[in-house]
Amino acid sequence: MADLLINQLINVVNKLIGRVGLSWLLRVPELPDWLAWSVTAVVTAVLILNVIAGGALVFIWAERKIAARIQDRLGPTRTGGRFGWLQSLADGIKLLAKEDLMPEGADGMLFKLAPYVSFCASFCAFIALPFAFDFVGQRLNVGVFFVVAVLGLEVFGVILAGYASASKWSLFGAMREAAQVVSYEVPLGMCVVVPVMLSGSMDLVTIAEKQSGWISNWYLFHDPFTFVIFWVYVTCAVASVNRAPFDLAEAESELVAGFHTEYSGLRWSFFFMAEYGSMFLVSALAALLFLGGWNGPIPLATLLGLSEGTGDTANYFVRLIGCGNLILKSTLGVLLMMWVRWTLPRLRIDQVMTTCLKYCTPIAAAMFAGAMLWQLAFPGGVVRGLSRPAGEIREGWLEGPGGISAGRGLFEAKPRVVPNGSETPVGQKVNPTVESPVIVKVGS
């Protein structure tokens, strides 16, 4: 009796998810291609925007509270109740109401465009960032490469802002930023290459999937070299998003406010959203590359019998849990950056360059060589019993309610049928109970 009830409940949930999820849109045969595409694109874009804007609201509040606690203050306490949790919303309204000023000698067009250039770069990088196995705007074969490349474009907004403001402070900030970002892309690229080498793919989804299972499968614990290079990555990531102690571009004790000295109101807030978006992005990238992506420390879903392929509902829940995992890890990364910001003093520009050229780059190169040799020496990992054989790792495209696996790639006129190249073909794990509407066998 109880079993029957639960099964009915799961049926209802199943149907509800079928309605709420977007995959039904793509499966309705009468729906024209362009409409399905447009709706999917708009929904994806709005979701990503929400991640950036909503994340910025939460992170600004968190930053105020953390800074206050570290400095033995209380921080915002009144707006919106006990913890001042509406403070950033109030700040946003204040920013909207402010006057947008432009200096007299400024280059009008570039001055107005610069914040949007920054924001667009931050936003575009999210397109290829997977939040769970199927929760990705556009799965790219060169995902990690794309994300790092687009993230590097954010510097253009800063440079243009610095030049167009017609102010010496802004120009100095912009020049420092240009020098710093170009330099730090070298060690950052080397750090990113190591997980790519270990997984044999530049696809972020594949990289994260290869780390599924217990915590020992995370690339952070793969070998001592990856453990070291993770911290090099953290350093370079902090530098590449211009957070303290590397925030030379806006050093307020030297350059007033650096590149955004002359900005106010809404345009200024776009710079801030771009900054918080990039912080979240590099943290999510760290999670995907080194910290197992959307896989938790223990394979909870598998232990509960909810593994992928047991059905649509199960898949959906597994992905929701995974999405939560990834967001949790990324948030922890952002909080770590805030902790660092309010703890360490700012470096000088020559110290910034020394850190990059004399420490990060050689260490990253040595660790890269070390990880390569470790792969040669211990191809299956060291801890027996905890690491899984490579054959078990699921790859390719799975049918499911995530949306994209319904078989339409963005860049083809025809449906994409070929899975990720050089990987094992689709459908390795065929669902044995495909037709059954009851997905999770409870109590049996």
Place this chain on the structure above:
Amino acid sequence: MMSSGVILLPGLVAAVATAVPLAVVNWHSVLFLLFAAVACACAVAVVLADNVVRMAFYLVLSLASTAGLFFLAGAEFVGAMQLMIYVGGTLVLLVFGVMLTAQAPFVAIKTSAGDRVLAGMVGAALLAVLLQAAFRVESWRRPAMAAVAAPAATPIGMALLGVRVDEPAAGVPAAAVRSGYLLPFEIVSVHLLVVLVGAAYLARAKRRRTPRSIDVAASSVGPVVTAREAARSSASALVSGGGR
């Protein structure tokens, strides 16, 4: 100007709406048109702009849209490479150079009207020849759209290691020996190293004069040296960290 735009706009919208029934719109074409329009418009804007910083900005937009075109053509790796090296590396370097040299008199160096007309004519002739060549071959105009792109990152990596694992292109006999790219890859890497050393040598900090001699030189020679010293002092202030 304004009123003609107001009249033309509904006309254009109506034209597009009647000409393109939405059901047959091909998203690939729409995205292609978007990227191609931005790339071409910004390339022309680079030529037309006088301000060197704006030229750099238009160039960035043009090259980034070209990367979008590469993605649309199925060359994901080349597109990402274009974004990373070209747009993120080379152009940041270029903008850096622009800012180091962007003293007020050099931001906009005008060219004479005669030169502009001449260059326009030569450019138009060149464009006509190229376009005529582009439309010459029948099979270039009518794609089959049957092929499905296989991701090319792994075959490219293998080819750079000297092993070809990709399918031979249509029209090439399967048995033909296809060259790997190990030797060019090595040559390029050595080349880059040489360039790195050479550029660092060329742009190294020159021997500094004592402050006293700067004053003497500035007062005796006049504005040229003053501009030079101003540039140098701003560069050294940048390096030593501004407020310190």
Place this chain on the structure above:
Amino acid sequence: MNTLATGLSFAATPLVAGLFDAPVGVAHYLVVGAILFTSGVVCMALKRNALGVLMGIELVLNGANVNFVAFSSPYLRGEGAASLGLDGQLIALFVILLAAAEAAVALAITLNFYNNHATVDIDRADDLKG
């Protein structure tokens, strides 16, 4: 105004419709490449700022790259037409790498010139004129 709109729509119908619903072919890419190339050549000839000339070179290289990628792309070609295959993408990669090297050296030369002559106007680089 109405007649204008109707006239426009009639004139533009085949052209616009063809652009939006016909598949994109190599010729489309060649047109983009040609425009980029021509802009680059004109830019190189016209600009007196050394960095402007450098930007012209980048545009020219990029126009060539567009052609390489178009010819290597598997689904822009007609049925059975010969294609560059992966070689086109590899050549494009090498072009990008060499362009980066070229830009670094050219920029170093420009900065050197600026240090010695206090200008970036290449018409002033006539020290070797007899």
